[in-house]
Amino acid sequence: MLISFLILGTTFSLRIWISVVPVIVGMILACYGDVENITIWSLTILISGCFASGLKIVMTKVLLSGSHRYHPFDLLQKVTPLCAIQLTPVILYLEYSGLRVDDSVNLSQWMVVFATGIMAFSLNIANFFTNRVVSPLTLTVAGNLKQVLTILLSIFIFSTKITPLNGIGIFVTILGGADYNRFFQKQKVLNEKL
Template sequence: MCVGATAGRALKTVLQGILLSSEDEKMNSMDLLRYMAPVAVLLLVPATLIMEREAFGVVATLAREDPNFIWILLCNSSMAYFVNLTNFLVTKHTSPLTLQVLGNAKGAVAVVVSILIFRNPVTFVGMLGYGITVAGVVLYGEAKKRSK
């Protein structure tokens, strides 16, 4: 599942890069987001209904119990919108590969912050994996500098 998710994310990012940088398409980040959002809804709502049958009922219950929940949900949705827009802008101005490397770096930073704040335990194999990730990010940065 992890390899499939990584491959799917990479394919999506490469397609974004092609659509955003192609002279024939002339697509900007907002247009791409406008076209991708409905497709994501069409894919994710049925998946949610299949895998988490009670999810919509839980949301309705939480909204009835606490009216602030709707504001929290709207804030979360807005943040997701801006994350996607930022991803598209980064892809347009750098490259799909740079976005993937930044995503891996973000994951490693999130783990370090999680360890520092929540004192989450990490195995030797986990530390080795995060070390390889950080080394890959550093090597990519060095390769990028040398190519200029």
């Protein structure tokens, strides 16, 4: 919300804040305890990642629906080489040893990398098309609900253990997302009547 305010000049009513705060608090509770030994460095990386994610969503909105009006495929074509340049050193440093082909070819790991790339590409396309028609805040709320769905799926598929506090966080996030959606549906109906 802060990045949207700073870049787009978007202001939010108290009613929107009332809907979004439970999503934020719920996500904090849903993820609480996942990291046992948090350090200043890891916290800095986490906050930087959150800031970068918010900046990406807002800037994508500007480029897809502002005066530039790029098509999602055009924007992806411009962004992908930059992402590849930024990520290649990280991949070579952190991941290459696990994927390196030495005496035995580890085809299954390379297939996982390829499938992950296809899924990431599909996610970016869906994200760009969605970002053209909804606000950055709506996309962020939906992203948080997607994270809750991921947690729920990991509980059912992998029998991931969660604490009661995590369960409360999941519940609060879902309620906040539902309230946010209900509010915007009412706003949409009111705008159509005008």
